[in-house]
Amino acid sequence: MDIKKIFVLGAGTMGHGIAQVCSQTGLSVALCDVSKELVDKAKEAIGKNLTRAVSKGKMSEEEKGETLQRIQGVTEIAKAAEADFVVEAVLEDIGLKRKVFAELDKTCGPGVILATNTSSQSITEIAAATKRPDQVIGMHFFNPVPVMKLVEIIRGLLTSEETYKTVEDLSVKLGKTPVEVNDYPGFATSRLLMVMLNEAFFAYWQGVGKAKDIDTAMKLGMNHPMGPLELADLIGLDICLNVMNRLYQGFNDSKYRPCPLLKNMVAAGLLGRKSGRGFYTYDT
Numbered sequence: 001m002d003i004k005k006i007f008v009l010g011a012g013t014m015g016h017g018i019a020q021v022c023s024q025t026g027l028s029v030a031l032c033d034v035s036k037e038l039v040d041k042a043k044e045a046i047g048k049n050l051t052r053a054v055s056k057g058k059m060s061e062e063e064k065g066e067t068l069q070r071i072q073g074v075t076e077i078a079k080a081a082e083a084d085f086v087v088e089a090v091l092e093d094i095g096l097k098r099k100v101f102a103e104l105d106k107t108c109g110p111g112v113i114l115a116t117n118t119s120s121q122s123i124t125e126i127a128a129a130t131k132r133p134d135q136v137i138g139m140h141f142f143n144p145v146p147v148m149k150l151v152e153i154i155r156g157l158l159t160s161e162e163t164y165k166t167v168e169d170l171s172v173k174l175g176k177t178p179v180e181v182n183d184y185p186g187f188a189t190s191r192l193l194m195v196m197l198n199e200a201f202f203a204y205w206q207g208v209g210k211a212k213d214i215d216t217a218m219k220l221g222m223n224h225p226m227g228p229l230e231l232a233d234l235i236g237l238d239i240c241l242n243v244m245n246r247l248y249q250g251f252n253d254s255k256y257r258p259c260p261l262l263k264n265m266v267a268a269g270l271l272g273r274k275s276g277r278g279f280y281t282y283d284t
Contacts, residue, residue: 001111002167004028007083008261011042011073011101014117015089017145020046021174023070024059024146030083032074039073040205046071049146080107085170089117092242097121098129105130113163117141119190119239121248123156123183134180135166140187143235151176156183185250186243194243197235200228201259206278211279229279233272241266 008019011033019031127136138154151171164254171178183190215227247256272278
């Protein structure tokens with residue numbers, strides 16, 4: 001499948017990171033969100049990322065300009081009709097994802113693959129909102145997208161081999177390393193990571209140690225680049241809770257129950273870096 005133009009739905013951290021990587025590879029990108037303000041903010045963030053790359057000698061000013069020119073900011077999902085491939089990166093809400101996939105299904109051409117960047121939601125359930133379940137697939141990038149090499153490709157129950165192969169080839173073209181997993185709650189990465197983070201929440205809640213000491217122990221003792229609590233703050237505690245709820249409901253197993261402290265912190269609006277306070281305090 002000859003992919004030249006990609007439609008990215010959702011201009012948040014993941015969406016604009018995906019748009020940047022696609023554009024740097026030479027693809028034309030339409031980056032869509034609900035308002036011009038959000039799209040402009042995303043393009044500004046991409047510009048800053050590219051400026052850092054220029055300062056480090058990883059690209060020229062000319063390449064930076066060309067990359068930005070290939071990204072068009074839009075606010076209408078109807079623009080997806082012009083795309084060869086779609087990546088959805090909206091909020092981790094199954095109802096919202098099913099709604100936008102139903103709309104994308106009506107808008108896009110018959111051969112267009114609809115990929116979701118979900119980290120935990122059912123690909124099969126999302127695909128069921130469309131009339132092309134064989135062309136719906138999970139394409140889970142990692143934050144920050146321009147830096148992280150992994151793409152987790154998740155097959156839904158009805159995802160075709162042709163769809164999988166197309167996404168695998170595109171991932172390699174984008175400079176990523178794809179891994180194939182099947183459609184279970186949390187897939188591979190989120191399932192394993194969130195259980196570790198949730199146990200760190202319990203350890204902190206139960207007074208095993210201070211946040212800094214728990215994180216330092218994991219960084220120096222296990223050679224992790226970030227401690228679990230600072231990583232949770234970076235991801236967003238609301239996202240952590242969403243994924244833990246998905247695991248708990250999907251497997252009906254008490255080992256996936258979210259830590260009560262996590263629930264309370266999210267209820268109080270302590271979401272991590274994006275709110276200015278989580279397990280640590282940040283300048284906003």
